[in-house]
Each structure stands twice: as structure tokens, then as C-alpha cells.
Amino acid sequence: MTHSSATNLKESQIKQQAWKRYFTFNTDHKVIGIQYLVTTFIFFLIAGILSMILRGELITPPSDLVDRSLYNGLFTLHGTVMIFLWIIPSLVGLANYLIPLMIGAKDMAFPKLNAIAFWLIPIGGILLLSSFLLPSGSAQAGWWSYPPVSIQNPTGYPINGQTIWLLSIIVLGISSIMGGVNFLTTILRMRAPGMHFFRMPIFVWTVLSAQLLQLFCLPALTGAAIMLLFDLSFGTNFFNPTSGGDPVLYQHLFWFYSHPAVYVMVLPAFGVFSEVIPAFTRNPLFGYKSVAVASFGISLVSIFVWVHHMFASGTPSWMRILFMFSTMLVAIPTGVKVFAWTATVWRSKLHLDTPMLFALGGVVMFIIGGITGVMLGAVAFDLHVNNTYFVVGHFHYVVYNTITMALFAAIYFWFPKMTGRMYHEGWGKIHFWLTFIGANLTFFPMLPVGLQGMVRRISSYDPQYAGWNILASLGAFLLGMATLPFMANLVVSCLIGIQAPNNPWYATGLEWATTSPPPTENFETIPTVTLAPYSYGLPQYSTVDTTDEEAIKRHGN
Amino acid sequence: MMTPILEKIALFISVALMIVISYWLGQQSYNWMPVAATAEAKHVDDLFSFLVALGSFIFLGVVGMIVFSIITCRADENDYTEGHPSRGNNKLEFFWTATPTILVLWIGWQSFNIYQQLDIEGLNKIIDLKASESGNKSMLIAQKIPNQIEEIEVIAKQWDWTFRYPQSNITTSELHLPQNKRVRLILESEDVIHGFYVPEFRFKQDMIPNHRLNFTFTPLKEGKYKLHDSQFSGTYFALMEADVYIDSPEAYGQWLQSAHNNILKPSLAATEHAHQPRQLIRSDWPTIEPATPFVAQQ
Ligand code: HEM
Ligand SMILES: [Cu+2]
Ligand SMILES: [Cu+2]
Numbered sequence: 023m024t025h026s027s028a029t030n031l032k033e034s035q036i037k038q039q040a041w042k043r044y045f046t047f048n049t050d051h052k053v054i055g056i057q058y059l060v061t062t063f064i065f066f067l068i069a070g071i072l073s074m075i076l077r078g079e080l081i082t083p084p085s086d087l088v089d090r091s092l093y094n095g096l097f098t099l100h101g102t103v104m105i106f107l108w109i110i111p112s113l114v115g116l117a118n119y120l121i122p123l124m125i126g127a128k129d130m131a132f133p134k135l136n137a138i139a140f141w142l143i144p145i146g147g148i149l150l151l152s153s154f155l156l157p158s159g160s161a162q163a164g165w166w167s168y169p170p171v172s173i174q175n176p177t178g179y180p181i182n183g184q185t186i187w188l189l190s191i192i193v194l195g196i197s198s199i200m201g202g203v204n205f206l207t208t209i210l211r212m213r214a215p216g217m218h219f220f221r222m223p224i225f226v227w228t229v230l231s232a233q234l235l236q237l238f239c240l241p242a243l244t245g246a247a248i249m250l251l252f253d254l255s256f257g258t259n260f261f262n263p264t265s266g267g268d269p270v271l272y273q274h275l276f277w278f279y280s281h282p283a284v285y286v287m288v289l290p291a292f293g294v295f296s297e298v299i300p301a302f303t304r305n306p307l308f309g310y311k312s313v314a315v316a317s318f319g320i321s322l323v324s325i326f327v328w329v330h331h332m333f334a335s336g337t338p339s340w341m342r343i344l345f346m347f348s349t350m351l352v353a354i355p356t357g358v359k360v361f362a363w364t365a366t367v368w369r370s371k372l373h374l375d376t377p378m379l380f381a382l383g384g385v386v387m388f389i390i391g392g393i394t395g396v397m398l399g400a401v402a403f404d405l406h407v408n409n410t411y412f413v414v415g416h417f418h419y420v421v422y423n424t425i426t427m428a429l430f431a432a433i434y435f436w437f438p439k440m441t442g443r444m445y446h447e448g449w450g451k452i453h454f455w456l457t458f459i460g461a462n463l464t465f466f467p468m469l470p471v472g473l474q475g476m477v478r479r480i481s482s483y484d485p486q487y488a489g490w491n492i493l494a495s496l497g498a499f500l501l502g503m504a505t506l507p508f509m510a511n512l513v514v515s516c517l518i519g520i521q522a523p524n525n526p527w528y529a530t531g532l533e534w535a536t537t538s539p540p541p542t543e544n545f546e547t548i549p550t551v552t553l554a555p556y557s558y559g560l561p562q563y564s565t566v567d568t569t570d571e572e573a574i575k576r577h578g579n
Numbered sequence: 580m581m582t583p584i585l586e587k588i589a590l591f592i593s594v595a596l597m598i599v600i601s602y603w604l605g606q607q608s609y610n611w612m613p614v615a616a617t618a619e620a621k622h623v624d625d626l627f628s629f630l631v632a633l634g635s636f637i638f639l640g641v642v643g644m645i646v647f648s649i650i651t652c653r654a655d656e657n658d659y660t661e662g663h664p665s666r667g668n669n670k671l672e673f674f675w676t677a678t679p680t681i682l683v684l685w686i687g688w689q690s691f692n693i694y695q696q697l698d699i700e701g702l703n704k705i706i707d708l709k710a711s712e713s714g715n716k717s718m719l720i721a722q723k724i725p726n727q728i729e730e731i732e733v734i735a736k737q738w739d740w741t742f743r744y745p746q747s748n749i750t751t752s753e754l755h756l757p758q759n760k761r762v763r764l765i766l767e768s769e770d771v772i773h774g775f776y777v778p779e780f781r782f783k784q785d786m787i788p789n790h791r792l793n794f795t796f797t798p799l800k801e802g803k804y805k806l807h808d809s810q811f812s813g814t815y816f817a818l819m820e821a822d823v824y825i826d827s828p829e830a831y832g833q834w835l836q837s838a839h840n841n842i843l844k845p846s847l848a849a850t851e852h853a854h855q856p857r858q859l860i861r862s863d864w865p866t867i868e869p870a871t872p873f874v875a876q877q
Contacts, residue, residue, distance in 0.1 A: 085858060090814045090851075092862035159864030164811050170771040170788065171813050177865045263788035269772060270787060304654065305662035309672045334774065334809070335785045336792050339694075346690060350683045357679030364644050365671065370662030371654030382649070386642055393634035396683075400630060400690035402623050402697055405782040409774065409809045473611050475778025477807050480817035484805070528659045559661030 047141065049133035050542060051122050054140050056440060058115025059433070061140075062108050065147055066426075069103035070502055072096050077464075077498035080491050085482040093481035094162035095183065099150065101165035102187065106194045107147045109425055110283070113290040114201050116432055117229045119440065121205065123533035124223050126214025126551065128543045131207035135200050142197035146190040153186040161187035164479060166276060169261040169269045173254045180255065188251040195244040202237040205229055214532070216551035220311060223531055223555050227314045228293030231321040232286045239325065243279035246272055270335055277328035285324045288420060289317055291428035292359055295381050298431050299363050301529040302378035303370035304564075306556035309362045316355035323352045333404050342401045349399035356392060360385065375527075376450030377435035383458045384427035391419035394469065409479075412472025418465040430457070430508070437512070438522030442539045445519060449511040456504035463497030528563050530556055597639045605632025616779035616804060616825060618797040619697050623781040626693040633686065697782075728795060729757055732765045735773035735786050736870045737813050738848035740806060740821035749838045752846075754806060754823040756798040757831040763795045769870075774809030777823055783809045798825040814866040815848035846870065 043053055044060070076096055079087040088096065118136065122129055130136045153160040160183040163172035167187065175182050209230050213222070250272065252258040259267040300307045307313060329337060329345040337345075363385055372378070394416040398404050407413060430453070437445050467490035472478075476487045483491070525534040530553070536545050557563065608624075608631040615621055654662075731754070732743040742754045756762050766775055768786040776783035779802075784794055808819035826834055848869040855861075 085817065085856060087858060088860045089855070089858045089862055090817065091864040091866055092860065094814060094816075095862070095864070159862055162814070162864070166811075168772060168811070171811065174771070174813065174867055176867045303652075303662050304659060308668075309675075312672055312676065334783050335772075336787055336790055343691060343694065346694075347687050350687045350690075353683050354676070354679045357682075358676055360641060361675035361678075364641050365675075367645055367648045367652075370648065370652050371658060371660065372649060372652045373654055373656075374649070382645060386645060389638050389641055393638060396686060397627070397630045397634065400626060400686065400693075402626050402690060402694045402782075403630065405784075406623055406627075406778070408783060409776075409811075410778075470611055474613055475776075475807070477776065477809055479811045482817045564660045 047137050049129070049137050051118050051130045051133065051136060052440070052540065052544075054136050055115050055117075055119025057140055058111055058118060058143065061144055061147075062112035062115060065103050065107035066112070067505070068151065069100050069108060070505070072100040072103070074498055074502050076100060077495040079481055080483070081495035083483050083485045083488055083491075088481070090481055091159055091162055094164075094479075095154070095160040097479060098161050098164050098167075098187075099154070102150065102161075102191075103147070104421065105165060105283070105287075106191065107143065107150070109287045109421055110198065111143050111194075112429055113232075113287065113425075114198075116294075116429070116436075117205065117225075117290060118201075120436065120533060121208060121226060121229060122212070123439075123536070123540060123544055124226050124531060125209065125212065125217055126532045126545065126549050127208060127212040128545075128548070130204050131212060132204050136204055139197045139200035139204070142193050142200075146193035146197065149186060149193065150190040153183040156181070156183055156186070158182035166273075166280075167250065168276075169250060169253065169267075169272050170263060172250060173262060175254065184254055185251065188247050188254070191247045192244060192251075195240055195247070198236055198240055199244075202233045202240070205233040206237065214548050214551055220314065221551055221553070221555055222314075223293075224296035224307060224310070224313055224317070225290065225293035227317045228289040228296075231317040232289040235282045235321050235324065236286050239279045239282040242275045243283075246275035246279075249275075270332070273332050273335055274328070277331045281328040281331060282321070282324045284417075284420065285320055287425050289320065291384070291425040292317070294428040294432045294435075295363055295385055296359075297529075297531070298377050298381040298435050299366050299385075300556045300558060301435075301527045302373045302375060302381075303367055304373075304558045305366050305370045306554075306558055307362060308365040309358070310554075310556060312358050313362045316358045319355035320352060323348065323355070327352060330399055330404070333401050334408055346399055346401045350396060353392070353396050353399075360389065360392070375434075376445070376447060376454060377431045379451065379454040380427050380431035380434065380457075383454065384424050384431060387419055387423035387427065387461065391416060391424055394419065407472055409477060410472035411468040411476045411478055414478050415465050415468030415472055418468065423461045423465060427457070427461075430454075433512075435527070436533075437515070438526045439533060439538050439540070441516050441519070442522050442537075443515055443519030444522050444526065445515040446511050449507045453504060453508045453511065456500065456507070460497050460501035460504050464494050464501055465497070467491070467494040467497070530558060530563055593643065597636055597643070600639060601632045601635035604635045605629065608632075612781075613778045614800060614802070615781070616777075616798060616800040616802065617781065618799055620779065620781040620799075622693050622696050626690060629689055630686065633682065637682070729760055729762045730765060731756075731762065732767065733775060733786070734767050734769065735775075735808070735812075735819075736769040737771060737867055738808070738815040738819040739846035739870045740819070741843070742821075744835070744838075747835050747838075749835065750843065751838055752844045753821060755831060755834050755838075756823065756825050758798055758801055758825050758827050760828070761795055761797050763793055765791055765793045767791055771812050772810045773812050773819070775806065776809035777804050777806050779804045785810050801825050801827055801830075815851065815869055818847040818851060820847060 044057055048054065075088065076093070079085065079093055085093070118130070158177035158179050161167065163184065167184070172184055175184070209226060249260040253260055253262050253267065259265040261267045261269050261272045263269055296307055296313060327345060327349045329341060330349045333342055398407065398413065398416060434445060434450055471487050471490040474487065476483055522538045524536065524538050532549055532551070535549060605628045608628045612624055612627065615624055730745060732745060733754070734741040734743065741750060741752060743750050764775065766784060766786040768788045770788060772788070773786045774783050775786060780796065782796070784792060786792065802825055804823040804825070806821040806823045808816060812819065846869060849871065852869045
């Protein structure tokens, strides 16, 4: 009795410390990974609430819920927070947790830099959101912040919402560049013995490709933001047309980063699909090498396509045509990936656990995102639907229905590894179905309504568009509800879930070879890699050990 | 287990079915678009129909395979053995690298052709290409264009549209276009970037301050349409609209006659700014004042 209560006390002390270290300047990549995931999820919820207010306004044609400036502020911050504080950093968080484990390293190359990069995220985010309280209001020029709208300052205050917006973009950009340096060094220099390039899991390949893009292209955006800040605050004339500046130059700089940025976002999502699908089909990833090389192909081509966002910006015809072709080229390596996942699923042994449902749902919806994307590459068609809801529908099929779905898949898949406990399967499935239905209900109607000509970023619209808009708004509220079972599931499972075995999915990959959760230095001894990745079918990944009580309990769940 | 022959037949039938459905969707897609009011619109709709048909085929193919697998390939709960023993298949891999390549080339080629047919003319080109085919360019431009092509100036400012007919010396707040005649719009913005967009015309063009951009097209279908700003331009962006009419040649002539006493209307933005509507949540953040209408120049 006394003995066991003493250990209980010690255990609870350790737990308490464990709980506290998430609020400290910790340099363990696993702690930082979870710090990222939790922080960015909070930003996701905030931006989600903003989007529900937007959809609340759009459920009826007139402008009757929020006034015009506030609506503009809401969509600007919704878009900015979703991109710069949810999608990009949450994938960084996931990569932070997984990359050292996957390549058999003890930590990231520069642990302190890693922690600084993380802490810049909440700083930038809180700074950005605080701008709602300024007398001038928040930024209202959209997440693109095209000048001259973004450098108009009707208040006359020296600091307005746009200033804050620019400062936080610069802070977040610096954080991303720190992250990029760290990931590249880690992946290139710290792989375990035997982990040569073509033995790296696809997730590692995709993070490598994405972070290369980040390092190469992000300086353009940071530079543009600094120049815009100078125009806004100090009256320089880089982009200001009234004194000879060129607003189109900003668009080039902006899209030189922000087009590749969509691949910074989507590549790791492809990486998640490439991990989850083999594990739940018991197949090696079909065409592993093509998929790995395709990640690089996508990165490379995506640097040369930015002008497709500017087809209507006075871009001459020869340039339109050049960028139309380069845009369509991206479809080739992307197509290779989609085919590889499909072939992996074909004739396999499917297990439809929650991570797999999210992965398959994400792949299916990505096909819609991809097809509409190629359509947008066709100049003549783009000139009709550009800046309409068709584009909004297309990119939400990518950012929500693909990337956010992939993030959910990843969180469920690696939850046992991260917490040492299993999530609840039933609630996971409810979360999936609500999300899948809600997401389609929200974003599909945007495609027809955009074809009909409903312009984006408008707070009131012609009553002819009302039908589809009601559906989209109802879908958005459903999508909001859908996150509740997710949060409940994770919190409850974290506290009282069943103990997770080291490798609940019988998956390949070094992260499954250590304990759940992994010890501080990840592995007791650094492993040596001797196998091709995704060696499903080998005995060590095939047999359910019937003497393993945990495994049996899990399946009884 | 199906026999290989049966399997081939099933495959054949499903591909045939997919082709039929995709073709049908491609035809349907014409109905998803608004009325086609210009000569250019028809081409855009053809392109869209082609993209829908091809896209549907790909969607049905891939999603069909996934759904089929979900239905037929489920594993027992505790069966973690190998899915299937085949490890890579070079033929198949080649096939699906080639497939997207061919599809992309095909889509690119079609899109290129259709773009060429649009004949909206090179942007920023003040020189009429057709005129340059023969002799003295500048003479021809000076003499011919005003007769061949109706020129209209479109001036945008936060948040108002004004139209000028230099050949008839008219300034109005609604846009009238002559049916079946080539029209050149000369686009100008006085402050920020705005965008010229009439969904029924199927194209848009940004209007960039300090750049006179122009494009030509042919209005075909008589009727009333709505011009909307397509490039976000600030607080009252949603209200930046104007009425657009395509008139028969006679009606157009008559309108030009009567338009001299056409009074410039205040914009929707100016009206709303003066009388704020009831909104549940108000921020009352400061805004740029909406423009007052031009005074008609005589
Ligand atoms: C919770 C589900 C979501 C809903 C209901 C939603 C809804 C909306 C709406 C109504 C708009 C305004 C569209 C416009 O007028 O242009 C919008 C814009 C946008 N959304 Fe979402 N959204 C959701 C999730 C996301 C996610 C996950 C991302 C991730 C990146 C995202 C990124 C954006 C961006 C970048 C914009 C453009 C903002 C701008 O035009 O400046 N959204 N969304
Ligand atoms: Cu792009
Ligand atoms: Cu405008």
C-alpha cells in the first residue's frame, strides 16, 4: 500500500512536470511539435469562428449582420490566420514531431532555433488578432493585401490594422525561414546509418521539398511586406501609383511566394497520405521512387507558375500562354501521386480506421480540387471565373478538404505515438462523417455559384445566388459542429484512453520502433536501417501477437 | 472470384459507362453558365465543356477504383498480412506517368487554341493588329478604327463606374453596347485596382491606375446585364455595380441621341454611405469616402 501510493505520488509529479513543460521554452522537438499543433489548432478554431460569421452574413443576400468594413476585416483575418497560423505552421509542427523520429535522429539540428521559431508563432498570431481592437480596425485588404487598397489609410493614425498585419507577416515569415534552415539541415545531415535517400519515408521527402521551396521563395514575400510597410508608414513609392510606383510589381513578388506556398502546404499533406494509405492497405506504396521524385518535380515546376494568379492583371498574351502551360505541367507529377495512392488501395487488405477514412476522404476531395485547378490554368476559362466563388470553392477543396483532412488523418494516426494512449474509434468515425459531409456541403455550392458569376469578397449579393449560399452556410455551421467530437475525443483519450502499444497499426517506419510516447532522446540506441520503406508483408509487420493484451484490448474497443 | 474474361467485360462496360456519363456532363455544363452574350462567350463555354468532360472521366475513374476497393477489399479486423504480393510494376508506372502527360498536353493544346480564337487582342497594344497588315500603320489607325470599332472609355473609382463615349461626347453611369459590332473598351482607374467583369461576357480585366488597358470583343445578345467590380477595391466593393445593355443597332442609335440629357446617378456606395443600413454588429471603422459622380462634360 504505502509503496504503491509513493510511486503514484512520484508518477503524478512527473506528469505534472510533463504537463508544464509545454508552456516553457523547451528544446525537445517532440514538445515543440505538440506546442505547434495545439497552438495552431487554437488559431484554426478562431479563424473558423470568423468564417462562420462570414457565412452568417452570406446566408441572406443583403448586408445585414456585420457592416462592410467589419466584413472585410473578417475575411482578411480569416484567410490570413488560416494560411499563416493554421495550415503552414501546423504542418511544421507535425514535421517537427515526426522528422527526427522518422530518420532516426535524436533531435532537430538546431534545437534552440527550433524553439525560437515556435515562440514567434503565438507572438505573431496574438499581434495580428489584437488589431481588431485598434480604432482604425484590423487590416481589410484581404490576405493578398494588394496595394493601393492596402496602403490607403483613411484614419490617418500612424499605426493601423494594415501596419500590424505587415509586422505579423514579417514575424511569421522569419519563423518559417528559421524552420526551413532547421529542417533542411536535419534531413540532410542527421539521418541514421543506412537511411539513404531512397529509404526515406515519403513524408520526409515531401517536407524536404516543401522546405526547400520555403527557403527559396519566402524572401520574396518578406521583401514585399517590408516594401509595403515602407509605402504605408514612411511614404515611399515602391507600389504607390500616385507617385510612380507599380502595384503590379507587388503582385509578382507576392505570388512568387504565395503560389509555391500552396505546395508548401499541400506536399506534407501528400506525405501523410503516403504514410497512412500503405499502413491501412498492408501494401508497399506503389511506385515509391516515382512518388518521391514527383515531390521534387512539383516543387521545381511550382516556382514557374505564379503568373496564373495574374492572368487578368494586364498580363500580355504571350505571358499568359507561357504560364498556362507551366501551370498545367504541375498536373503531371501530381497525377503520378494520385495514381500511386489509388494503385496502393486497389486489391489490398483495407482497414477503415479513422486515419484511413480521413486519408481516403482527403484523396477523393483532392481530385476535385486538382481538376478545378487545372481548369483554372486554362487562361480563357480563368478569365471568366477568376475572383469569383469558383476560385474560393477550388482552393477550399484544397486547403480544407485535402490539407485539413490530411492533418486530421495524421493526428489520429500518430496520436498513440504522441500520447501513449489510443483515441476512441467510434467518436473518430463520427468526426469523419460530419466533416466529410459538412465540407462538401460548404464548398461544393461555391463552384456553381462562381460559374454563375458571384464575385468573391462581397458582403451582399444578388438574390439569384441565394439558394447555393444557404447550403454553403448550413454546411459551414455543420463543419463547425464537427470539430466538437474531435476535441472531446482527444482530450478525454489523452487523460483516460487505453494504453497504446508501440506500434498499434503494425506500421513500418522508425517512429514505430520506439516506445509510445518516445523517450527524450527518441531511441535507446540509434537504429540502423536495412530495409526498404513500406516493407509491408514482412513477418514483423504482419502478425498480430495474440499474447499482446494491449493489442487485443484495442481491437475489442 | 471473377474469371479473367468476366473481369475484362466488366472493365470494358465500366469504361464505356464512364465515357457516356462524362460526355453527358460535358454537354450539361453549358447550362451551368449564365447566358452567353458575346461572341467570345461561346468559345469559353466550349472550353469549359471540354474540361468538364475530361475532368469527369478522370474523377469517375479514380474515385470509382477507390470506392470499388472499399467495397470489395476489406480485411478482417486482425488480418495484418500483406495486401498483395506485387512489388512495383514498371509497365503500370510508365502507363500512369504517360497518361497525365498526354492529358495535360491535350488540355493545354485545346486551351491554347480556344484562347487564340477569342481574339480579344494583345493587351497594352494601342495598335490595331488588323490594320498593320497593310501599308501605313499610323494613318490607318487614325482613320479606320474609329469607324470600325466602337470605342468606349470605362472609368472606375471607389466605388463608382462612369462611361464615356468619346465619339459622341457622352458621359453616363450605365453602359450601352451596340449589338454585332466590335467594341473596344478603354479601361482606366482613378485610384486603386478595379476589375471589369460581366459574367455573361465571360471575361474580366483588371484596371490598374496609370495604365490605360483596352480590349475588344463583340456583343451579340440583346439584353440587360450587370457589371461588377472583380478586383477587391475597399469598403463598399460589394456595391460597385453598373447596368450594362446590349442594344440593337437602332436602339443603340436612339440611346446615343437621347443620352445627352441622361443624368449621372449617385453610386450605390455613396447612397449607402449617406444612409447606413441596419446591421446587427457595427464596427464603424473609418473608410474612404465614396466618390461623387462626375459632372457631365460638355
Ligand atoms: C471552417 C471552414 C471554412 C469556411 C466556412 C470558410 C469560408 C470562407 C469564406 C466565406 C471566405 C470568403 C470568401 C471570399 O469572399 O473571398 C473564405 C476565404 C478564405 N478562406 Fe476560408 N473557410 C473555411 C476554412 C478555411 C481554411 C481551412 C483555410 C486554410 C488555409 C481557409 C482559407 C481561406 C482564404 C485564404 C480565404 C481568402 C481570404 C481573402 O480573400 O482574403 N479557409 N473562407
Ligand atoms: Cu497558384
Ligand atoms: Cu472597384
